[in-house]
Amino acid sequence: MDKDNKCIMFSRHSTALTVARSVTDAVYLLHLLLQFRMAYVDPESRIVGTGDLVDEPKKISMHYLRGAFIVDLSVMLPLTQVMICLVIPKSIGVSGANYAKNLLRATIPVQYALRIFKFVQLLGGQSANGFIFESAWANFVINLLVFVLAGHVVGSLWYLFGLQSVNQCLWNSCSALNITSCAQFIDCGYGIGGQDRVKRQPWLNDSMSRTCFDTANGFFKYGIYEQSVLLTTELAVNRYVYSLFWGFQQISTLAGNLVPTYNVWEVLFTKGIIALGLLLFALLIGNMQIFLQSLGKRRLEMQLRRHDVEQWMSHRQLPEDLRRRVRHAERFSWVAMRGVNEEELLSSLPEDIQIDIRHHFHRxxxxxxxxxxxxxxxxxxxxxxxxxxxxxxxxxxxxxxxxxxxxxxxxxxxxxxxxxxxxxxxxxxxxxxxxxxxxxxxxxxxxxxxxxxxxxxxxxxxxxxxxxxxxxxxxxxxxxxxxxxxxxxxxxxxxxxxxxxxxxWRTAAAIHIQDTWRHHQRRKKAAALLQGDL
Structure with missing residues (x-):
């Protein structure tokens, strides 16, 4: 928003943002191309329980084209780039920034919904190999990134809807002045020059439209978008950082500090934030609990094992020196085997795998x-x-x-x-x-x-x-x-x-040779003495 001229303006940094967004679209394009070579399990084989894997390129391509190809194509399409680089520049001066705002508001949430749908599929393990992340750290990080993504989406929508509220306030003020060409005043495209400012002078002098940027004394009720009013006039970095913070804050507090107006869409947006916060907290806290349990599981098992050993040694009244040796042996055994019963683990595996593992162990x-x-x-x-x-x-x-x-x-x-x-x-x-x-x-x-x-x-x-x-x-x-x-x-x-x-045997042979040599030397000495006496 251009506060001085009381109009909505199209950002001149859109090209850089478009290039940055194209990087994420390239990732989805690579994902789409990969699916044409990703083997899949034959659905008919699942019924009989065989689970045959299809790896023929032609069958894989046909299966993908009949399946998720349309959704993946919709996710990958650079709709935002097309609008910003092709559609919107042609509209500047006619419907301009206001038209761009409406286009973005209509297309971005739809594409985001499809992307989140695909992302949730990956998190749920609905992939070609049945799982995505095995380690606890990877699950923790990916769920944290989901929280970040949700804060980004919520903050972006909040800023966009706040921009729409300011725009609506300006339209109401313009209509109250009985101006027939409100779009020319409210929409200033890439900005206005000195000559355009002279034509806008009646609009700039209007006191009612000036209150659209006064959240405390203004006539327009912004509700949950009150903080976004002045934010719309800040620098691009400030707008994004604060919007991201707002999204984090509301998801974390389940929108506890929001008081919406009676506007239906505002109430629905607030309810959506609450529902999303509950879902993410259940997902994130649940996975963090699993993560912490996985870290402490072995430690707890070790502590319980140590406690049982101490109780047993106390019951048997072992001397302290022997107890010390038992503790040392237990610690070494736990560190070496990580608390895993190796024989029990091997016995549960197929025989051919057991043989290969034993050969590896006994190389x-x-x-x-x-x-x-x-x-x-x-x-x-x-x-x-x-x-x-x-x-x-x-x-x-x-x-x-x-x-x-x-x-x-x-x-x-x-x-x-x-x-x-x-x-x-x-x-x-x-x-x-x-x-x-x-x-x-x-x-x-x-x-x-x-x-x-x-x-x-x-x-x-x-x-x-x-x-x-x-x-x-x-x-x-x-x-x-x-x-x-x-x-x-x-x-x-x-x-x-x-x-x-x-x-x-080599030591015994050496000892035998030494004994034989010593016996031989004694016999030679005895023979020499006997010959001297004669």
Missing amino acids: FLNKIQLFALKDSGLYEAVCDKLKHKLYVRGSDILSQDQLVEKIIFVVRGRVESINVDGSKSPLHEGAVCGEELLTWWLEQQASDGERMKVHWKAIRTIRCVTNVEAFVLQSTDLEKVTLEFSTLLQNPSVIAAIRYESLS
Whole structure:
């Protein structure tokens, strides 16, 4: 509004705003083009429950043209740009800015309704793949953007309707003066010059029309548009920022501070703001609650688990040192597994996926020469029987002089081997401990066939330097594997390869060589002394 000349004027910044709006229209155009290559589920297959996916380009195009193409085309059409760049410039000087206002008021809300309809479909998950956003953060952000968009729409409509109210007040004043050409006075196109200002002098001197910009003492009741009257004369940035603020404020307060007049359209607009605010608050607060619950769910589960463990340790009267070790083990187990029962999760998946996941978990077996021969079936058999285990810092995986009842494959962390003489050897990721158990089983099968209970004792202690994640093959499972693949494993070259890769066997061989060498040196010394005496 041009307050000094008391007329409605068409903005000279419309070209820049049109270019900015074209960017959003380009996004909808890309969306439209994408739909011609977006596969869909055959509706007939849904009835029988097969859910066949159609990916033929011709069928996809025909399906889209018969479906949502018209709506998407209406959403994408640059109606605003066409009006501002083509239709409205031809009207300047005839019906001008007032005509432009009416065109914008008629077309923009219609196109916005279609765009919001498409946007709500995406939020509701009615897309080709059934969902849009999986993470809690993404859902929170997208719902916040919906709130921003709603504030933008409500604020823009409020400013547009406020502009219409000021325009109506000027028309009423012009009619009261019995002026026959009110459109020429109220509509000043892109602005007026000095010569036009002389013709408008009677209109400019009218005191009644001047009260249209006086919301306190004026005769026209603006109702909820009272703040927009003087806003119409501000800069473009101020107009938009304040309108956006007004939209946010009314949606947040459910239009609690608005007192509309008896105008039906004003009352309906206020009711629409209240309904939209209720809808958005239900949507936003509900999703924020889900978001916060998703963040705190694991933490609550961890706290409940910790509480149960503390109650159990108190009931069993465990000593404080043992309680400290239990707490440390529980924390490490929770951090490593994120509270997920891995075995239960795997058991619910199809068998082929389970096999692929286990192969991914146990890819460290490829580094072991024995399991590199996947064609033998030994690799799959071992993968199927490995169990995931966690060990905390300071724990002994194997203890010296205790029975070896498992083979441990270290996946993550550092361990050390403590020999009988107290010497330590560092072991890193990929190390194998207790592999002598495999050789023992093979030797038992190579004997008279009588199976006896395992009596192999560890000759070293395996201690965790850091928290360790490992996979374990128990002796009972190992027995089944060796029985199933006895022909392969009893091959002398295979046994030699196992012993060569085994740190225990290499240590035992080194000790045996040293003992033999010392015995040989003693015999040579004794023989030399005997020869000297003779």
